[in-house]
Amino acid sequence: MNPLDVPPDPAVPFQPRSGRRGTGFLTEPLRLGTTPSATVGPYLAIGLTWADGAWAAAEGTPGGVWIRGRVFDGAGDVVPDAMVETWQADPDGRFPSPEDPRGPSSHPGFRGYARAATLTGEFAVFTLRPGRVPDGEGGLQAPHVDVSVFARGLLDRVVTRVYLADETAANAEDAVLRSVPEDRRATLLATPAEDGYRFDVHLQGDRETVFFAV
Amino acid sequence: MGGVRARPYGPGMTGTTSEASPSGLHLPRYLREDAALRTPVGFPEYRSTALRAPLRTPVDLPHRLTEVTGPVLGEDRVRPEDADLTLRNGGEAIGQRILVYGRVLDSDGRPVPGALVEVWQANAAGRYRHVVDNWPAPLDPHFDGLGRVVTDGLGRYEFMTVRPGAYPWGNHHNAWRPAHIHFSLFGRAFTQRLVTQMYFPDDPLFGQDPIYNAIPAAARHRAVSRYSLERTQDNWALALEWDVVLRGTEQTPFETDDDGDVA
Numbered sequence: 166m167n168p169l170d171v172p173p174d175p176a177v178p179f180q181p182r183s184g185r186r187g188t189g190f191l192t193e194p195l196r197l198g199t200t201p202s203a204t205v206g207p208y209l210a211i212g213l214t215w216a217d218g219a220w221a222a223a224e225g226t227p228g229g230v231w232i233r234g235r236v237f238d239g240a241g242d243v244v245p246d247a248m249v250e251t252w253q254a255d256p257d258g259r260f261p262s263p264e265d266p267r268g269p270s271s272h273p274g275f276r277g278y279a280r281a282a283t284l285t286g287e288f289a290v291f292t293l294r295p296g297r298v299p300d301g302e303g304g305l306q307a308p309h310v311d312v313s314v315f316a317r318g319l320l321d322r323v324v325t326r327v328y329l330a331d332e333t334a335a336n337a338e339d340a341v342l343r344s345v346p347e348d349r350r351a352t353l354l355a356t357p358a359e360d361g362y363r364f365d366v367h368l369q370g371d372r373e374t375v376f377f378a379v
Numbered sequence: 380m381g382g383v384r385a386r387p388y389g390p391g392m393t394g395t396t397s398e399a400s401p402s403g404l405h406l407p408r409y410l411r412e413d414a415a416l417r418t419p420v421g422f423p424e425y426r427s428t429a430l431r432a433p434l435r436t437p438v439d440l441p442h443r444l445t446e447v448t449g450p451v452l453g454e455d456r457v458r459p460e461d462a463d464l465t466l467r468n469g470g471e472a473i474g475q476r477i478l479v480y481g482r483v484l485d486s487d488g489r490p491v492p493g494a495l496v497e498v499w500q501a502n503a504a505g506r507y508r509h510v511v512d513n514w515p516a517p518l519d520p521h522f523d524g525l526g527r528v529v530t531d532g533l534g535r536y537e538f539m540t541v542r543p544g545a546y547p548w549g550n551h552h553n554a555w556r557p558a559h560i561h562f563s564l565f566g567r568a569f570t571q572r573l574v575t576q577m578y579f580p581d582d583p584l585f586g587q588d589p590i591y592n593a594i595p596a597a598a599r600h601r602a603v604s605r606y607s608l609e610r611t612q613d614n615w616a617l618a619l620e621w622d623v624v625l626r627g628t629e630q631t632p633f634e635t636d637d638d639g640d641v642a
């Protein structure tokens with residue numbers, strides 16, 4: 166399709182097939198329209214199941230902890246067809262990613278990323294306690310895990326953060342936590358459990374988890 | 380100025396030069412698409428969103444290290460045969476064979492190389508190989524509906540499959556999903572993570588599908604592939620082209636180096 170083929174009487178604002186928009190030809194940077202998100206639907210297990218999904222840190226890594234939790238809907242029912250993904254720093258506060266401007270970390274056995282379904286009613290990821298990560302403005306963030314939740318009935322992922330309830334001092338000075346209304350901060354705290362932490366996600370309701378716009 | 384500030388980053392930085400930057404590094408800021416062009420998380424006509432889509436306004440999360448980094452999930456996760464969904468279980472899938480190809484770009488137009496692309500879909504009869512899907516359409520013993528590829532150095536991907544069928548889903552009376560292929564993509568950063576669906580051109584089922592119509596009208600065309608005669612393979616397969624655009628970064632073309640005194 167020739168991008169100059171403007172329909173004579175467009176029912177919707179014309180956009181070329183490429184998604185390029187704006188009238189800044191030659192004067193503004195190229196900007197493509199982003200692809201819109203869609204729900205993962207009920208059959209995500211077909212495409213997104215990995216045998217090693219749960220292991221942000223390799224099985225048996227010393228100091229490893231499980232983060233377990235459930236996802237609840239607005240009626241208080243457990244959501245059994247969600248997928249939870251986690252991404253976090255290693256215990257030194259560094260990331261196994263080439264996008265870390267300090268250089269990628271190489272903590273043995275640490276992937277930093279996990280994905281887990283809620284088919285059994287509960288998700289579980291095995292990881293290491295994240296270290297404190299610089300906030301880019303001279304301070305340090307409290308240890309945290311970025312979380313995406315995908316499910317049928319969610320047309321886009323929802324994003325939240327896990328903080329550790331036993332990091333009281335670090336949490337008290339964390340800029341992101343402080344940006345959250347005080348009466349809702351507890352929804353972001355994972356509580357110590359036998360083999361790690363518990364973190365439940367409430368999609369709606371009185372205890373609706375704080376979700377973030379990233 | 381009052382001497383060198385404690386730098387959070389040691390190795391790799393010239394920590395002994397004077398007037399160190401207060402932050403020690405520049406982090407990209409990923410652009411947010413206009414709200415009017417993004418799919419809302421909930422949409423009343425899609426009934427399952429009623430009890431699941433959060434109701435409170437999300438809190439803005441600044442883009443710090445956790446958000447601008449992302450996992451490396453590459454070649455070791457895919458095998459060459461994962462790019463051909465038409466050959467499974469020692470036989471050929473039934474259906475209209477199609478080549479689906481395109482590029483993964485960011486909104487600056489830069490290709491995203493080495494990106495993991497996971498796809499899943501119904502078979503030609505509109506049936507998923509999944510315990511929850513039991514409507515009376517046949518399963519195909521030679522089709523499992525799962526594909527995985529990693530983009531090449533120019534951000535290109537392609538896979539061979541069969542055109543998925545439409546299927547009923549009970550959202551409303553006589554509700555049928557338009558044919559679609561599910562896509563899951565990782566870019567370079569947590570901010571770029573995307574799960575979406577690719578549609579086929581001119582599907583007559585678009586008008587009654589709330590999942591398609593949840594996309595703002597001005598952005599719907601971005602979810603629709605186009606037939607490609609150039610890549611259609613004579614006597615073998617039709618081709619469909621679909622580019623996926625992930626979020627790009629704010630352009631700062633005249634940014635100066637905070638550590639200006641070092642080369």
